[in-house]
Amino acid sequence: MIPAVTVIAVGKLKEKFYLDASTEYIKRISRFCRINVIELPEKRLPEKASRAEIESALSSEAELIRSKVPTQAKIIVLAIEGGQLSSEAFAEKLENFSSRGIPAVCFVIGSSYGLDAAFKKECEKISFSPMTFPHHLARVMLLEQVYRACMLSNGSSYHK
């Protein structure tokens, strides 16, 4: 069984095709488990923001993220430096939360500037790829993997 899934994503999906893809996967996932996607506003930064400006923006984004994490949810951050795993291992990971009595998992996807370093340090990190993908596409990739995990957990066949 897959636990309830929350996705907290910083930044609005702009491209219609990513929005449509995201909506479609949410619909498919909702047949298997509770799914909730929370979109948080990205802090506005000047074109050539300084490191300090970026860090301050990320820090206040992290504060907002923390306030949105459901109680008892296990937080997993998408970060390029995180551990990699196969789709099967990802599905097992989610199932294991359920069997260990963890009722919810909360994935966090940062903005185009990433995530606050201190916040990341507190959380488990997983990486989907050593490549950098736009955070909008990363959201679709995540939802697709959650849907795949639901299908695997349910013993359903699913096209590659």
Added chain:
Amino acid sequence: MIPAVTVIAVGKLKEKFYLDASTEYIKRISRFCRINVIELPEKRLPEKASRAEIESALSSEAELIRSKVPTQAKIIVLAIEGGQLSSEAFAEKLENFSSRGIPAVCFVIGSSYGLDAAFKKECEKISFSPMTFPHHLARVMLLEQVYRACMLSNGSSYHK
């Protein structure tokens, strides 16, 4: 400089959002280099195809793929067992082809059953992720990385 890029993909993009995403990235890439996406028909297979039926389908798909590879193009196959690289290393790889006088690169994405083993053996393989993504989404991910490579090669800034 990024060489001319051909993408040979087996199977038709069905979901409108992936088709739209693919069209958008092709448009963006075409500002930097020649880009051509060739969609080949997927061999029809029965619901519960045997290993032999699948292998025979993959073998005839591979024959068709071979006939479509542009002359002088370096073939790179997307395969989960391939080597991983960062977006920057991917961009450098493409640039290096140009500087070594290789005028074109041809990416190959198999069908939902993958690619013929013998064909894969002949080609360089790269992996975008240890996770399994639907081949439709893999096509969008590839085009996005080619676009990112164009932007990196051109020294342009590009959102993550």
